[in-house]
Amino acid sequence: MNRPTTTAGLHEQLWQAVVAADEYAAVDLVVQAMDDGVSGEDLLLDVIARVQERIGSEWAADRLTVAQEHAATAINERVVTALSHHRAMRQGKPSRGRVTVCCVDGEWHAFPARLVAEILQLRGWQVDYLGAQTPTPHLIAHLHSTNPAAVLLSGSIPTHLPNAHRAVTACQATGVPVVAGGRAFGADGRYARVLGADGWAPDARAAAALLEEGLTRSVTSAGRQALDDLPHLADQEYTMVVQARPRLVRQTVLDLETRFSAMAGYDDEQRERTAEDIAHIIDFLATALYVDDAEVFLTFLTWTAHLLEARKVPAASLLVGLDILAEQLHDFPRALRILTAGRSALHAMAAGPPALAEPAAAGADA
Amino acid sequence: MVKASRGASARSRDTGSQAGTSWADVPFPVLVADRHGRLARLNDAARTLLPLAEAGGWLHEVAPPWLVDAHRSFAEGPPASAAAPLTGPVGDRMVTARPTASPDGEVVWWLLDDTDRHRAETELRGEKQRCELLTDVSSTLLSTLNLPRCMEVTAALAAQHLAEAAVLVSPSQGRHHQLTYACRYGDVRQVARRIDPYSVPGLPEALQGFPPVPARWLDPGEIPDWVLPPGFTAAVGSVIVTPLPGHGVPAGVLILLRSGTERAFSGGEENFARLFAARAGAALSAARLYTEQTAITATLMRELLPPALSSVHGVTYAGNYRPASDHERVGGDFYDVHPGPDPSRETLVALGDVAGKGLDAAVLTGKIRNTLHALLPLADDHQRVLRLLNGALLTSHHGRFVTLVLASVRRDGNRVDLRLTSAGHLPPLLVRADGTVEEAGTRGTLVGALPEVTAQSYETTLAPGEICLLYTDGITEARGGPLGDELYGEERLRRALTACGGMPAEAVVEHVQMLASQWLGPGGHDDMAVVAIGMDRNGPAPAVTPQDTTRRNR
Numbered sequence: 001m002n003r004p005t006t007t008a009g010l011h012e013q014l015w016q017a018v019v020a021a022d023e024y025a026a027v028d029l030v031v032q033a034m035d036d037g038v039s040g041e042d043l044l045l046d047v048i049a050r051v052q053e054r055i056g057s058e059w060a061a062d063r064l065t066v067a068q069e070h071a072a073t074a075i076n077e078r079v080v081t082a083l084s085h086h087r088a089m090r091q092g093k094p095s096r097g098r099v100t101v102c103c104v105d106g107e108w109h110a111f112p113a114r115l116v117a118e119i120l121q122l123r124g125w126q127v128d129y130l131g132a133q134t135p136t137p138h139l140i141a142h143l144h145s146t147n148p149a150a151v152l153l154s155g156s157i158p159t160h161l162p163n164a165h166r167a168v169t170a171c172q173a174t175g176v177p178v179v180a181g182g183r184a185f186g187a188d189g190r191y192a193r194v195l196g197a198d199g200w201a202p203d204a205r206a207a208a209a210l211l212e213e214g215l216t217r218s219v220t221s222a223g224r225q226a227l228d229d230l231p232h233l234a235d236q237e238y239t240m241v242v243q244a245r246p247r248l249v250r251q252t253v254l255d256l257e258t259r260f261s262a263m264a265g266y267d268d269e270q271r272e273r274t275a276e277d278i279a280h281i282i283d284f285l286a287t288a289l290y291v292d293d294a295e296v297f298l299t300f301l302t303w304t305a306h307l308l309e310a311r312k313v314p315a316a317s318l319l320v321g322l323d324i325l326a327e328q329l330h331d332f333p334r335a336l337r338i339l340t341a342g343r344s345a346l347h348a349m350a351a352g353p354p355a356l357a358e359p360a361a362a363g364a365d366a
Numbered sequence: 367m368v369k370a371s372r373g374a375s376a377r378s379r380d381t382g383s384q385a386g387t388s389w390a391d392v393p394f395p396v397l398v399a400d401r402h403g404r405l406a407r408l409n410d411a412a413r414t415l416l417p418l419a420e421a422g423g424w425l426h427e428v429a430p431p432w433l434v435d436a437h438r439s440f441a442e443g444p445p446a447s448a449a450a451p452l453t454g455p456v457g458d459r460m461v462t463a464r465p466t467a468s469p470d471g472e473v474v475w476w477l478l479d480d481t482d483r484h485r486a487e488t489e490l491r492g493e494k495q496r497c498e499l500l501t502d503v504s505s506t507l508l509s510t511l512n513l514p515r516c517m518e519v520t521a522a523l524a525a526q527h528l529a530e531a532a533v534l535v536s537p538s539q540g541r542h543h544q545l546t547y548a549c550r551y552g553d554v555r556q557v558a559r560r561i562d563p564y565s566v567p568g569l570p571e572a573l574q575g576f577p578p579v580p581a582r583w584l585d586p587g588e589i590p591d592w593v594l595p596p597g598f599t600a601a602v603g604s605v606i607v608t609p610l611p612g613h614g615v616p617a618g619v620l621i622l623l624r625s626g627t628e629r630a631f632s633g634g635e636e637n638f639a640r641l642f643a644a645r646a647g648a649a650l651s652a653a654r655l656y657t658e659q660t661a662i663t664a665t666l667m668r669e670l671l672p673p674a675l676s677s678v679h680g681v682t683y684a685g686n687y688r689p690a691s692d693h694e695r696v697g698g699d700f701y702d703v704h705p706g707p708d709p710s711r712e713t714l715v716a717l718g719d720v721a722g723k724g725l726d727a728a729v730l731t732g733k734i735r736n737t738l739h740a741l742l743p744l745a746d747d748h749q750r751v752l753r754l755l756n757g758a759l760l761t762s763h764h765g766r767f768v769t770l771v772l773a774s775v776r777r778d779g780n781r782v783d784l785r786l787t788s789a790g791h792l793p794p795l796l797v798r799a800d801g802t803v804e805e806a807g808t809r810g811t812l813v814g815a816l817p818e819v820t821a822q823s824y825e826t827t828l829a830p831g832e833i834c835l836l837y838t839d840g841i842t843e844a845r846g847g848p849l850g851d852e853l854y855g856e857e858r859l860r861r862a863l864t865a866c867g868g869m870p871a872e873a874v875v876e877h878v879q880m881l882a883s884q885w886l887g888p889g890g891h892d893d894m895a896v897v898a899i900g901m902d903r904n905g906p907a908p909a910v911t912p913q914d915t916t917r918r919n920r
Contacts, residue, residue: 021868021869023870066865067865067869067877070880071868074870075870108880145657147512147515175519249849250849269861275847276847
């Protein structure tokens with residue numbers, strides 16, 4: 001086997017091994033690179049993380065199925081595990097403080113958090129890695145028993161942002177600062193700011209830098225409430241849309257059947273797929289209501305439109321779907337504004353050349 | 367009442383000098399001065415307030431400077447609108463002064479003795495500040511149940527609001543005491559040290575927490591060096607030892623240090639210090655109790671947690687468990703993998719579901735897992751294991767029953783031999799390499815309910831890339847979906863598994879757990895457990911290089 005020495009060369013070889021689900025080739029590749037003196041941090045972030053990003057974007061572009069994505073991720077996870085057992089990765093006693101790395105409740109994409117945990121360990125932190133979808137009560141119990149210097153909260157799918165907010169406020173209430181990271185918080189970290197996180201890191205290196213700089217413990221004022229961060233929630237639109245979700249889905253499917261002729265020929269599975277798509281649209285609408293920013297909805301909508309076209313489903317059905325939702329939500333001014341923006345975005349898409357699919361906000365992971 | 371308004375000034379002008387005699391009787395000090403500051407007239411009350419004042423004298427010789435300044439600026443030109451009343455000290459009194467202008471250029475000063483109100487307001491303001499502070503202190507103290515953090519917060523707050531430096535001495539742990547030092551403008555430091563409590567007068571009694579002892583002032587000369595926080599260089603002026611009431615749990619003692627020589631605690635401050643000690647003591651004892659309880663729970667829970675699975679004897683096992691409640695870590699579902707003594711012998715996998723949820727069910731899973739462990743030597747005969755387990759459950763007192771699946775697994779060259787037995791449980795699913803999903807043909811009665819159990823085993827093999835999936839009904843009975851109230855169901859599970867041919871065991875487990883969790887509505891769910899068995903397919907056959915397998919599994 002020829003040995004690539006550049007991270008780019010390693011990336012290509014690892015990618016081949018991972019999509020072929022050839023665990024041992026993948027593991028041997030990185031272990032060999034480690035033996036050859038490539039640094040653990042470079043391997044993790046410039047090779048393994050890149051491969052994982054590629055898995056994500058291939059899935060988002062519908063070139064990998066969800067099951068294939070899981071299989072490839074599992075192989076990549078094992079690569080990280082093998083690497084973390086490598087002699088050169090083993091550190092002595094942690095020289096820095098203790099931190100907690102976890103995923104937002106409901107978030108299944110644990111890989112980015114795992115990488116952050118490995119990098120921080122390499123940099124000398126004592127890391128408690130709580131893994132995918134950490135229930136907030138577990139996280140808080142963990143904070144009470146370990147008193148970490150910070151929590152690093154990872155989220156990939158924007159629909160978990162309300163859960164992320166719950167985790168952020170709960171951590172801060174115990175006096176522990178929170179650094180948010182991951183695609184869910186926006187490419188510029190804007191949702192981390194909206195939710196009142198103490199910091200935002202675009203990647204593992206930035207997270208390490210932020211911790212090394214030192215975070216101040218958030219001062220909790222007795223009177224501060226979660227609602228103070230997001231005063232727009234007082235209009236209850238988010239709550240009501242979430243509560244009405246099953247009814248909204250049911251009604252939208254029913255109306256689509258009469259207003260979108262192609263649906264007449266759908267079998268049960270296609271019908272369920274449609275219902276799931278509508279449910280996702282409502283979830284992203286609710287998230288946009290929660291953070292009071294239509295962008296999160298628009299990104300998802302245009303991505304869905306591209307995906308539907310790839311699946312040979314006319315994106316026009318999306319426009320009809322938005323109309324039906326708007327009719328049902330006629331009493332909700334903020335929701336209507338977001339739906340109207342969605343219509344314009346879809347029209348613009350149909351008129352202009354197709355925009356690049358943005359996997360960052362892709363979320364309908366099932 | 368005297369009213370300092372334009373109306374009052376107009377009236378006094380009308381009544382003119384006839385009013386002079388009645389003036390003397392006004393129960394408030396009134397003085398009249400010309401624009402140059404010479405006193406024209408004053409009443410008896412004014413003479414009492416300013417004993418040196420007399421008609422014809424100069425205002426600036428008898429009145430406080432603030433009033434002299436006010437007179438000068440008013441005489442130069444009265445403000446267009448009524449100015450806010452002026453208040454200032456006159457001797458030991460607080461006086462509010464309001465001027466009115468008379469047409470001949472004189473200024474009438476109407477004075478009101480406000481001393482009591484002023485004192486009340488000052489005290490109220492102080493009390494309000496202390497109250498706000500105490501609320502903040504309370505919520506900061508209550509925000510954490512972590513003992514070291516709670517000690518840190520207590521010492522830091524004390525150094526910030528009560529003294530210049532503070533030392534929190536915690537109850538002894540063995541021969542050591544945890545000492546938390548804080549200075550007003552420095553870091554908090556914690557050390558465990560051997561100290562002699564008798565070196566500080568009153569400290570041993572205060573540390574015991576009972577009988578109650580009051581806070582005690584010490585002579586700075588009496589304190590040993592260890593009391594001084596690192597970085598506290600000033601000469602110690604006053605020292606106070608305050609016990610923290612822990613309500614039955616020793617909470618520790620706070621030693622407060624000030625550099626000034628003056629005994630700087632006012633009555634209100636002492637009261638505040640007492641309240642602070644009460645809050646800190648309650649918070650510290652709560653944190654101590656929580657820490658102890660967490661340690662106990664963790665110890666008891668360790669045996670009940672699902673085991674971490676990996677590859678054994680050339681076969682990969684992966685498992686995932688999600689308890690019904692987010693607050694719990696354990697529940698009524700369980701799984702175990704008992705490796706065979708060597709690669710040529712069978713490994714026993716058990717996955718089951720005890721009736722009920724939560725801690726009670728978890729305790730029973732612990733008993734069942736122990737019983738199964740003890741029955742391992744008989745694992746060649748699943749029926750016999752189930753009969754013995756049935757007998758054990760029937761004779762115990764809890765009266766619950768269990769459904770379970772047993773799987774005996776052995777790697778044989780390039781395939782995995784499986785013997786599967788369901789006792790009232792959902793039969794395992796076999797995911798073939800081409801994506802076909804089969805149900806294992808095993809049926810049996812549940813265990814722990816009837817005097818007799820019967821069960822049929824099913825034998826099959828797994829080729830590379832094939833998976834045997836054991837799961838509990840929490841997966842298929844997950845309620846939700848886009849319409850909110852549908853069961854996930856076996857049909858959807860099978861359909862999802864058709865995409866899983868050739869996937870690694872961990873990926874299948876994670877995929878199934880993810881699909882079920884995403885299906886879930888907000889209405890809660892049952893315990894969910896999944897175990898996948900697959901060939902360690904890139905792994906060499908164990909008979910050839912067993913040492914290689916151990917390297918891989920590390």
